[in-house]
Amino acid sequence: MKYSSISEAAAVYGIPESTIRYYEKKGLLPLIERDQAGRRLFSERQLALLGAVICLKNTHMPISKIKQYMEWIVEGDSTLERRLEMMQRHRQAVHDEISLMTQYLSGIEEKIERYTKQIQEIKNGEEVRSR
Amino acid sequence: MKYSSISEAAAVYGIPESTIRYYEKKGLLPLIERDQAGRRLFSERQLALLGAVICLKNTHMPISKIKQYMEWIVEGDSTLERRLEMMQRHRQAVHDEISLMTQYLSGIEEKIERYTKQIQEIKNGEEVRSR
DNA sequence: ATACGACTTAAACCATGGTTTAAGTCAACA
DNA sequence: TGTTGACTTAAACCATGGTTTAAGTCGTAT
Numbered sequence: 612m613k614y615s616s617i618s619e620a621a622a623v624y625g626i627p628e629s630t631i632r633y634y635e636k637k638g639l640l641p642l643i644e645r646d647q648a649g650r651r652l653f654s655e656r657q658l659a660l661l662g663a664v665i666c667l668k669n670t671h672m673p674i675s676k677i678k679q680y681m682e683w684i685v686e687g688d689s690t691l692e693r694r695l696e697m698m699q700r701h702r703q704a705v706h707d708e709i710s711l712m713t714q715y716l717s718g719i720e721e722k723i724e725r726y727t728k729q730i731q732e733i734k735n736g737e738e739v740r741s742r
Numbered sequence: 743m744k745y746s747s748i749s750e751a752a753a754v755y756g757i758p759e760s761t762i763r764y765y766e767k768k769g770l771l772p773l774i775e776r777d778q779a780g781r782r783l784f785s786e787r788q789l790a791l792l793g794a795v796i797c798l799k800n801t802h803m804p805i806s807k808i809k810q811y812m813e814w815i816v817e818g819d820s821t822l823e824r825r826l827e828m829m830q831r832h833r834q835a836v837h838d839e840i841s842l843m844t845q846y847l848s849g850i851e852e853k854i855e856r857y858t859k860q861i862q863e864i865k866n867g868e869e870v871r872s873r
Numbered sequence: 874a875t876a877c878g879a880c881t882t883a884a885a886c887c888a889t890g891g892t893t894t895a896a897g898t899c900a901a902c903a
Numbered sequence: 904t905g906t907t908g909a910c911t912t913a914a915a916c917c918a919t920g921g922t923t924t925a926a927g928t929c930g931t932a933t
């Protein structure tokens with residue numbers, strides 16, 4: 612099996628090494644192996660789990676919940692229902708956030724239209740006055 | 743003209759009064775009038791500006807930028823182009839964020855599918871064993 | 874007159890999510 | 904053998920975005 616160092620894992624996801632260490636300390640990355648020198652070894656599986664952490668973090672799940680989720684993964688099949696329920700709730704939360712952002716987006720687009728028109732009007736006015 | 747108190751303004755947007763005071767202190771709400779007793783008076787116009795601040799904040803514009811934007815509004819028509827450009831950039835940023843969230847959303851949906859299947863398989867297995 | 878509720882301020886405090894620093898260990902190469 | 908580079912730790916530090924506290928001022932209803 613191929614293992615990656617922390618610098619390689621960091622490069623894969625484009626995040627600083629310090630963030631990975633921070634996540635491990637917070638309990639978001641259980642089961643990371645070490646070599647004889649104490650350096651972290653990331654298996655493919657560990658890399659995938661780190662990807663899951665990053666996905667949840669980027670969709671605004673708080674660290675405390677991500678931690679709970681990762682603990683359930685380690686616990687095994689007995690937590691499948693709980694994980695399913697958590698992901699269903701999270702899907703809803705992400706969906707709601709996307710809807711809200713989309714609404715705000717159209718507010719922003721209205722502003723852009725207004726500004727564009729106002730600027731055009733001012734330009735037209737200047738054109739007329741300069742004749 | 744009708745004016746609202748800070749508590750009414752807070753109720754309109756469902757935010758704490760303390761947040762409005764904080765925004766004003768940070769320079770996000772210039773030009774708020776006061777009554778003889780020093781209490782804030784929100785005109786319709788001020789309420790609309792507060793709404794704009796909340797829109798920008800909820801789409802993750804940092805307070806320092808929102809402040810810049812509000813200062814440009816106060817400055818008047820000479821800043822129309824700058825405001826337009828800022829809103830165009832922000833539209834792009836919001837759009838990008840929505841895209842990213844949408845991608846992560848399908849990752850979450852995949853997890854939900856996997857969990858659902860696994861749970862079904864385990865249930866089927868139990869059913870068979872119990873006969 | 875006084876008590877109440879709504880408001881005021883400045884300053885301290887808080888939570889979240891990291892980042893930086895300092896001091897040290899290890900493996901490999903010159 | 905010694906120096907270099909990648910890694911380790913714990914603890915301090917930071918930025919962002921508020922929230923809370925303490926002490927005080929008004930205007931109105933009783």
